[in-house]
Amino acid sequence: MTLEEIQVELLKVSPFKQYNTRPQPGWDKKASFLFRSSTFEDLSRQIQEAGEEETFGEYVQDRWRGYLFKKAILEMMLRFKYVTPDPNRPRIADIWVGKIPFDVTVASFPAACPFDYDQVKADPINLIRFLYHESLHGPKFMATNRLFVIVYRKDGRHWMMDRNLERVEQSVSRYFTKFKRSRLKVFTSRDGQVAFSDIVWVEV
Structure with a gap:
């Protein structure tokens, strides 16, 4: 993904102040699809298919934002030879x-x-x-x-x-x-x- 594409996707996600709910057992493993989701629409579809409670969706979205943000920053760093x-x-x-x-x-x-x-x-x-x-x-x-x-x-x-x-x-x-x-x-x-x-x- 380019920086421009990452920015588009980041702006689709609600800017949660902070995820305060303690993740339930098994959520990390169940949420592993976030690392393979290139669009917010794809992420949302997989959240729905997971069939978990509403806070699971917030947890996944918050982690996805962090994942994309770091990906963007690494791309910025790699522009230096x-x-x-x-x-x-x-x-x-x-x-x-x-x-x-x-x-x-x-x-x-x-x-x-x-x-x-x-x-x-x-x-x-x-x-x-x-x-x-x-x-x-x-x-x-x-x-x-x-x-x-x-x-x-x-x-x-x-x-x-x-x-x-x-x-x-x-x-x-x-x-x-x-x-x-x-x-x-x-x-x-x-x-x-x-x-x-x-x-x-x-x-x-």
């Missing part, structure tokens, strides 16, 4: 920036972060530590290098950022135009594993 897809994805990484493999994690600015936006914008290492410890704790860490794409809107409606991929692309392009390995942050986990990381800010 020194950024390449990992042939083993997703087993190893999402992309390589030069000779460094990275997983790409897209998230809204976390409400639970103990530091305010201005603090972490000036010194992002505290937010990086928070994201590794709180969101990616345990065996999932695996010394993985991560680029965190953090979306932030001053009005607090961070979940609306996928309504304007052109603005997102400007932020991604700004980061990779100035990318330098020396600017990466080094994160060390509690058990001594080391990873390179950084934050790509997407903000309005």
Whole structure:
């Protein structure tokens, strides 16, 4: 899908503020069709065929939005000649920036972060530590290098950022135009594993 096609599909999905209902057992497996759905109409048809309660549909749509949004961001990154897809994805990484493999994690600015936006914008290492410890704790860490794409809107409606991929692309392009390995942050986990990381800010 092109960025233009992804934008068309994203605009068809209701912009849920946040999916708050706990997924029911088996929903992840039952919702696997979302990764094979290229249009909202196809997604909606398969949701109906699943015969689950209404909140299942909201859960699937919310996950599909996230899936398409990350797909769009990866496409933006791959427009830079020194950024390449990992042939083993997703087993190893999402992309390589030069000779460094990275997983790409897209998230809204976390409400639970103990530091305010201005603090972490000036010194992002505290937010990086928070994201590794709180969101990616345990065996999932695996010394993985991560680029965190953090979306932030001053009005607090961070979940609306996928309504304007052109603005997102400007932020991604700004980061990779100035990318330098020396600017990466080094994160060390509690058990001594080391990873390179950084934050790509997407903000309005």
